[in-house]
Amino acid sequence: MKKLLFVLTSICVLTSCKTENTETDLHRVVFDSGDLEFISSSVNPKNETSSILYGNKEAILSLSNQNVQPIKGSKFKLVTWKYHENPQYIGGTITGEFVSIETLTTDKTGNVFYQFTDDSKSDNNPPDKEERVRYFMSYLPVERP
């Protein structure tokens, strides 16, 4: 009986020490955009998310010309994160968890392909492709000297 109690107690103690997100499991991650260039960013206060839109030369040209559809050979990537109040400064927000990565490409004949990947990997509510193409094309490359 004593042995059984000891084993049960040990199991309880050992399992209670296991937490899902210990500090050591957490890391700061910088998204590598590869060959794609920064185009613009956005903040969605309703969803408390921020996004960065990357793209290749064709993608940038499509947006600069304010095209309705991306030109042939375009490649976009829209990366979205949750944002939080900056723990080091009241009055600022800062990037938190990754939410999704959306990719929009066009082939040599102009066919548009859209891919959505989020944390849940669920296909229950995939975003509407046409709506997302319109959304991507609503961006303008940022202005700066």
Next chain:
Amino acid sequence: MKAIKKKNTRVLIALLTVLGVFVGLQFLNDPLEEKTIVNKIEAPREVVSILENSCFNCHSNRPNLSWFDQIAPISWVVNKDIRRAREVLNFSEWNYSDVDHQGKMYAILNMVQSRKMPLDKYTLLHPSAKVTPEQIEIIRKYTLSLTDKQTAVDQENKIHRDLNLPENKTSKVIVSPNGVKYTDDFKQWNAISTSTFFDRSIRVIYGNDIAVKAVENDDFHPWPDGSIVVKSVWKQKELADGEIRPGEFINAQFMVKDSKKYADTEGWGFAKFSGKELVPTGKTASFAKESCIACHRQLAEKTGYLFDVPMKINKERLIQLLK
């Protein structure tokens, strides 16, 4: 009996020597310069009252020092702290625009909220200067109330006011007074994070390869020399559905790590290049010592004096997401 008398004499001589040295030190006292009140901060009475009680002794031209603060050698430390404090923030020389007033109030709120100010060594001898949670709340409410009164247009006006260095228009190399050079290279670097700020700006923060590696490895104490972080700042442009996009360019803020060159500012060379002309901020090489580093040093020590590093996330889940 003789031995006791001899011992007493030695103690007396020692005491007189200490007293003599102590009195002598008072002649070496370096009193604070008399300064007039140029323009006192204007804020609600309850806010000013808190600031007067907890901050004015060091951050104003009318310090109300205790007797022991004025005795050397304590006065040496006190006067040095006050001179430095006045350089960073002086409630008696409050010549700020509404936008700058708002920025200073946010800095004050962050300092008291994080218990970085008043300094522990100060409240140890002046316990009545401690800021209570209720007082912090009063400062917070007042500071947040300022946000709605400001617009990004004010920020733009400020930038135009700062445009005073025409020589940079013709110069191909734009250099901050402390030697930090503007470069377009950051536009090709990876984005470390994005942020927004109370002044209704939207920001993207870029890092060179050394800086990105430092972020991913939490290598902040110290950041490796050669790290460069650039924050690109725009006015917020709000769409009909409430989404915010970057509007007009405001400035590009650089932090360049060189532990030897910028030893006075924790190894970071700060620079800000504003407007279409990329006009550098600062009139002297030490401008960041009196402004930027004060907040970065007190509030962002955990991340090696940078505010805008991304938060920690679960990397395994991210790898799953990218598969």
